[in-house]
Amino acid sequence: MSYDILICDDELHILRAVEFKLKRAGYSVRCAEDGGKAWEAFQAQRPDMLITDLQMPVMNGFELIERVRQADEGKPSIPIVMLTAKGYEMACRELAEQWGIQAILAKPFSPREVVEQVQAALAAQVS
Amino acid sequence: MNRCGVPFWLAVCSLALSLAAAVSWLAQPWTGSLSPQLSALLYGGTTALALIAVTRICVRWRRQLAQGKHAIQGLLARPEHDFQDEKPPTISLPADHPWRDVLMHVAERYHSLAHRLQESEDARAALQAQLRKQAAEHERASLVLSSLNVPVLVVDEYGELVQANPSAERLFNFNADEAYRRAIKNITRCEQLLDLLNDTQRRKSHTTRQEEIQLPGPDGMPRWHEVTACSFTSEAAKEAEALAASDSGVLAHSQPSQGAVVVLRDITSQKAAQQRYAEFVSAVSHEMKTPLASIKAYVELLVDGDAEDDETREEFLNVINSQTDRLHRLIDNVLNLARIESGVVEIHKVSQPLNSILTEAYETVKPAAEAKNITLVSALSPLYLPVLADHDQMLQAAINLLSNAVKYTPEGGTITLRSRDLDGQVQFEVEDTGVGLSPENCERIFDRFYRVKKDTHMASGTGLGLPLAKTIVEDMHGGRISVRSTLGEGSTFIVTLPSAAELG
Numbered sequence: 001m002s003y004d005i006l007i008c009d010d011e012l013h014i015l016r017a018v019e020f021k022l023k024r025a026g027y028s029v030r031c032a033e034d035g036g037k038a039w040e041a042f043q044a045q046r047p048d049m050l051i052t053d054l055q056m057p058v059m060n061g062f063e064l065i066e067r068v069r070q071a072d073e074g075k076p077s078i079p080i081v082m083l084t085a086k087g088y089e090m091a092c093r094e095l096a097e098q099w100g101i102q103a104i105l106a107k108p109f110s111p112r113e114v115v116e117q118v119q120a121a122l123a124a125q126v127s
Numbered sequence: 128m129n130r131c132g133v134p135f136w137l138a139v140c141s142l143a144l145s146l147a148a149a150v151s152w153l154a155q156p157w158t159g160s161l162s163p164q165l166s167a168l169l170y171g172g173t174t175a176l177a178l179i180a181v182t183r184i185c186v187r188w189r190r191q192l193a194q195g196k197h198a199i200q201g202l203l204a205r206p207e208h209d210f211q212d213e214k215p216p217t218i219s220l221p222a223d224h225p226w227r228d229v230l231m232h233v234a235e236r237y238h239s240l241a242h243r244l245q246e247s248e249d250a251r252a253a254l255q256a257q258l259r260k261q262a263a264e265h266e267r268a269s270l271v272l273s274s275l276n277v278p279v280l281v282v283d284e285y286g287e288l289v290q291a292n293p294s295a296e297r298l299f300n301f302n303a304d305e306a307y308r309r310a311i312k313n314i315t316r317c318e319q320l321l322d323l324l325n326d327t328q329r330r331k332s333h334t335t336r337q338e339e340i341q342l343p344g345p346d347g348m349p350r351w352h353e354v355t356a357c358s359f360t361s362e363a364a365k366e367a368e369a370l371a372a373s374d375s376g377v378l379a380h381s382q383p384s385q386g387a388v389v390v391l392r393d394i395t396s397q398k399a400a401q402q403r404y405a406e407f408v409s410a411v412s413h414e415m416k417t418p419l420a421s422i423k424a425y426v427e428l429l430v431d432g433d434a435e436d437d438e439t440r441e442e443f444l445n446v447i448n449s450q451t452d453r454l455h456r457l458i459d460n461v462l463n464l465a466r467i468e469s470g471v472v473e474i475h476k477v478s479q480p481l482n483s484i485l486t487e488a489y490e491t492v493k494p495a496a497e498a499k500n501i502t503l504v505s506a507l508s509p510l511y512l513p514v515l516a517d518h519d520q521m522l523q524a525a526i527n528l529l530s531n532a533v534k535y536t537p538e539g540g541t542i543t544l545r546s547r548d549l550d551g552q553v554q555f556e557v558e559d560t561g562v563g564l565s566p567e568n569c570e571r572i573f574d575r576f577y578r579v580k581k582d583t584h585m586a587s588g589t590g591l592g593l594p595l596a597k598t599i600v601e602d603m604h605g606g607r608i609s610v611r612s613t614l615g616e617g618s619t620f621i622v623t624l625p626s627a628a629e630l631g
Binding site for chain 1: 409412413416417419420421422423424425427428431433446450
């Protein structure tokens with residue numbers, strides 16, 4: 001069974017590129033165009049991993065992660081990778097620690113790197 | 128002799144006659160035996176001699192008296208500037224004049240007194256002049272201080288307010304006359320300001336310290352101030368210090384600190400400008416990174432050979448192409464906005480018909496509307512509507528408004544471009560049947576990089592099209608731009624410009 005990965009970004013081209021790359025790597029991928037839709041998708045079926053943008057309409061990346069982590073309570077938490085154009089302005093390490101984010105990738109990012117991060121995070125979870 | 132009066136001579140004659148009578152009467156025992164002629168001669172001679180002697184004495188007295196009077200008058204009649212000379216005056220009296228010594232002495236004393244009086248008069252005049260000069264200087268300094276629109280406070284070495292200008296009174300809300308010699312901590316409770324003041328005053332040497340401090344403004348909202356505190360040592364403090372030094376140790380513990388002049392400069396707008404600039408740079412880089420992220424991602428997919436068929440490859444190349452265009456548009460808009468704001472862009476305003484600009488914009492946007500199956504209606508006024516405008520810039524503003532409408536109107540919608548004469552002004556509007564705006568979005572739609580979040584999927588805008596149109600219409604042409612909208616029904620952007628006919 002392939003891992004189910006939920007991707008959330010309001011920039012449709014980015015969403016499509018990441019989806020394409022992950023599908024080629026053999027993952028099952030679901031896409032959401034904003035935080036609200038991602039949260040609905042999460043509730044409908046808990047994914048194995050979440051990749052989310054930070055600045056999004058309806059619900060931003062941090063709000064989404066907060067809800068996911070609350071829903072995660074009592075269960076092993078799912079790995080999260082964040083994509084953001086605000087990479088240089090954020091205290092990435094502190095935020096990553098606070099929210100248990102595996103990686104924060106600054107835009108423009110490499111889709112190859114996203115796949116590597118996903119593989120590493122899922123492998124770490126299995127072990 | 129001619130100055131002697133008749134009464135004087137009468138007195139002299141009568142005195143002489145009395146003397147003669149007395150002599151003749153006293154000489155009677157001895158003159159009785161003499162012949163009457165001899166007696167008469169004797170009486171006559173004696174009387175004449177006496178008369179001559181008395182007359183001479185009287186004449187000399189009279190002369191001396193006149194000389195003395197003349198000398199005294201001469202002394203009194205001396206011009207004032209003569210007393211500036213420390214040398215005593217000479218008395219024009221003969222050496223044997225009986226009053227000479229006394230008058231010399233009197234003249235010396237008189238001269239000495241007059242000289243001292245003259246000196247003190249001069250000193251008083253000099254002091255008065257200095258006082259007038261100082262009063263003028265003080266008045267000038269007070270005038271300068273009160274006309275300064277930056278608040279200034281002067282605090283003495285005991286931390287008491289000794290001077291403040293009207294700007295300071297307004298800022299701290301007090302009356303300088305009532306607050307004179309009141310402790311500064313009773314005038315402001317701003318801890319940061321009091322600490323700065325305290326720190327400045329405690330320094331041994333003269334010092335200037337500066338800090339950025341927030342203080343409540345007239346409307347209660349905090350405003351940023353650059354506060355400069357400069358210490359000074361007053362004359363009183365210097366004396367106290369000298370006393371402390373001479374009285375070594377006794378007063379050393381009570382040695383006062385320094386006074387301080389506090390100048391506050393409102394830097395709220397500079398802070399806001401810095402903040403806006405930082406936000407602008409941050410927003411521009413964010414907006415640039417978004418298309419760049421797509422370009423990089425798709426280039427990498429192509430490089431990695433992820434696109435296996437021509438259709439996918441073409442799709443990826445089209446994304447790269449459209450995102451490159453988006454980046455190009457963004458850079459152009461940023462540059463255009465910066466050039467307009469910095470005044471670099473040359474503006475050539477000429478009177479021209481508004482309708483011809485609008486028609487040009489209509490033709491430019493028409494292909495994009497048709498591609499989305501949107502009906503673009505031109506309902507321009509048949510009237511001649513002259514505007515004094517820069518053709519290229521006004522065309523850009525109209526295109527931006529029409530493109531915006533095309534972006535946010537779903538397929539099959541309608542966009543109507545209208546123009547009209549409006550009582551000395553000209554107006555055009557772009558009405559669409561698009562997604563519409565909430566009241567909150569209507570307020571912010573002209574902010575840079577503000578894009579209605581839920582609609583971002585509809586268009587790859589730069590977030591600068593409407594702000595640029597606003598700058599062109601309002602800042603460059605003195606017009607007004609506004610929006611009227613109902614969420615879900617559509618929006619109307621209205622531009623009002625001064626008519627060139629009205630401008631003459």
